[in-house]
Amino acid sequence: MTKKIGRILGEIVPGCTVIALNGELGAGKTVFVRGVAEGLRVTNIVNSPSFVIMNLYKGRLELYHFDFYRLEDDEELEELGLEEYFYAENGLTLIEWANKFPHFLPSARLEIEITKDPRDLENSRILHFKQLDKTKDFLIEELKKSAASCS
Amino acid sequence: MIRKTLILGLETSCDDTAAAVVLNGRNVLSSVVSSQEQFHRRFGGIVPEIASRCHLDYINPVIDEALSKAGVALSDLDGIAVTYGPGLVGSLLVGVSTAKALAYTLDLPLMAVNHLEGHIYANFLTGTVITFPLLCLVVSGGHTSLIYMHDHGRMETIGRTRDDAAGEVFDKVARALGLGFPGGAIIDRLAQQGDAEAFNFPRALMTEEGKLDFSFSGVKTSVLNCIQREAEKGNKVNTADLAAAFQDAVVDVLVEKSLLAIRKKGTKQFLLAGGVAANGELRRRLRQRLANEEIELVYPPAELCTDNGAMIASAGYFYLHQGRTAPWDLNAIPNLELD
Numbered sequence: 001m002t003k004k005i006g007r008i009l010g011e012i013v014p015g016c017t018v019i020a021l022n023g024e025l026g027a028g029k030t031v032f033v034r035g036v037a038e039g040l041r042v043t044n045i046v047n048s049p050s051f052v053i054m055n056l057y058k059g060r061l062e063l064y065h066f067d068f069y070r071l072e073d074d075e076e077l078e079e080l081g082l083e084e085y086f087y088a089e090n091g092l093t094l095i096e097w098a099n100k101f102p103h104f105l106p107s108a109r110l111e112i113e114i115t116k117d118p119r120d121l122e123n124s125r126i127l128h129f130k131q132l133d134k135t136k137d138f139l140i141e142e143l144k145k146s147a148a149s150c151s
Numbered sequence: 152m153i154r155k156t157l158i159l160g161l162e163t164s165c166d167d168t169a170a171a172v173v174l175n176g177r178n179v180l181s182s183v184v185s186s187q188e189q190f191h192r193r194f195g196g197i198v199p200e201i202a203s204r205c206h207l208d209y210i211n212p213v214i215d216e217a218l219s220k221a222g223v224a225l226s227d228l229d230g231i232a233v234t235y236g237p238g239l240v241g242s243l244l245v246g247v248s249t250a251k252a253l254a255y256t257l258d259l260p261l262m263a264v265n266h267l268e269g270h271i272y273a274n275f276l277t278g279t280v281i282t283f284p285l286l287c288l289v290v291s292g293g294h295t296s297l298i299y300m301h302d303h304g305r306m307e308t309i310g311r312t313r314d315d316a317a318g319e320v321f322d323k324v325a326r327a328l329g330l331g332f333p334g335g336a337i338i339d340r341l342a343q344q345g346d347a348e349a350f351n352f353p354r355a356l357m358t359e360e361g362k363l364d365f366s367f368s369g370v371k372t373s374v375l376n377c378i379q380r381e382a383e384k385g386n387k388v389n390t391a392d393l394a395a396a397f398q399d400a401v402v403d404v405l406v407e408k409s410l411l412a413i414r415k416k417g418t419k420q421f422l423l424a425g426g427v428a429a430n431g432e433l434r435r436r437l438r439q440r441l442a443n444e445e446i447e448l449v450y451p452p453a454e455l456c457t458d459n460g461a462m463i464a465s466a467g468y469f470y471l472h473q474g475r476t477a478p479w480d481l482n483a484i485p486n487l488e489l490d
Binding site: 024025026030031034045046047048050051052053054055056057079080081116121122 | 165205237238239241242291292293311312313314315316318319322323326327368371372373375376379380485486
């Protein structure tokens with residue numbers, strides 16, 4: 001299901017979008033991104049970028065898959081040149097562990113938090129969406145519609 | 152007189168800035184890595200948990216140190232080899248630009264090496280005679296791939312991780328257990344005192360007949376859920392048992408998939424490379440299993456398992472012999488594929 005919602009998002013998301021993806025280890029952040037990649041028609045295998053910090057995939061949009069998990073201070077982040085990715089016209093930026101550095105994120109962004117369902121740690125997840133990008137309210141509306149038709 | 156070829160190898164694809172001088176592709180004259188304690192002592196820095204990505208500050212002192220340790224001057228070199236991908240573009244560019252500038256001004260050939268391919272070449276620095284075709288498991292924080300190599304420069308990825316790399320889950324589980332960094336080495340040590348049968352964690356993709364791909368995200372989540380459940384019940388988990396059971400699950404998959412690949416390809420040698428190649432349990436189990444099948448196991452010393460310039464210089468030497476030099480407009484390729 002996590003992947004399916006990702007895929008729906010990947011199908012409808014426009015370029016120049018930044019998505020902050022939060023959730024504890026093992027919540028399924030990379031699984032969600034794998035769904036988004038499918039929706040974008042990326043054919044490569046989507047691996048966790050924890051060690052390499054960023055992976056780039058080409059699909060309908062360019063997917064910049066970041067992971068702040070290993071980053072510790074602002075200085076390390078400054079060297080990445082994030083702005084170049086955030087505002088790429090044909091790019092979608094997805095950042096795992098984004099809440100480690102909220103001050104580096106653009107104010108217009110979609111926030112998604114994945115939490116494990118305490119009643120079923122293995123199989124159940126709860127996804128929270130928070131739209132901070134007023135121009136892209138339709139994304140949430142579309143996701144709601146799709147989610148309603150899925151369940 | 153025997154021809155002597157000296158290659159300077161540069162590697163800046165991830166955390167470390169590294170440079171090395173290698174003779175004839177097989178003898179390491181020097182290998183300097185920015186996170187090495189001795190380097191930091193000499194330049195008055197500290198050893199950070201994760202080297203902050205200051206390649207630009209480090210690259211020149213690291214090269215100077217590599218040359219001086221090897222006792223050679225820039226004018227003695229016969230070529231410059233550099234990692235041009237995969238990795239972070241900003242980090243890669245420091246190495247690529249430096250290598251291009253050096254090669255151009257010294258009028259030397261430039262060789263562009265894939266980072267993963269470089270790891271395989273660490274085995275050419277062990278003194279063991281390596282024969283083609285070869286099979287290598289490259290397993291690190293960023294990669295877990297089974298690579299079949301027909302000859303220098305002719306590679307085929309026959310298995311790869313579909314999610315997390317093995318080294319990455321070692322690190323994440325170590326952090327969740329509060330064990331610190333580097334997670335792999337700590338778990339390796341701790342597991343020796345634990346009972347691997349105290350817990351049973353999943354081995355992914357083992358049932359898929361003939362499949363050489365890996366998946367480690369499931370075992371990671373399973374271990375984290377186990378820690379969480381025990382904490383909620385107020386139980387104190389035996390960290391050593393958990394480390395042993397977790398390591399057992401990961402090593403099991405690595406070993407079984409390696410054996411499957413060996414049977415498929417019929418090679419007589421099996422190579423390990425990458426940071427996780429330093430894991431004691433992985434080496435022990437592979438050695439045991441391969442001895443039964445009369446297959447030679449080769450792996451680099453620990454300092455050549457992790458990122459270094461020597462493996463890049465070694466690969467560069469063989470590239471040079473094949474005339475595979477890079478053009479002056481060489482660029483860094485962040486998502487460079489192996490084959």
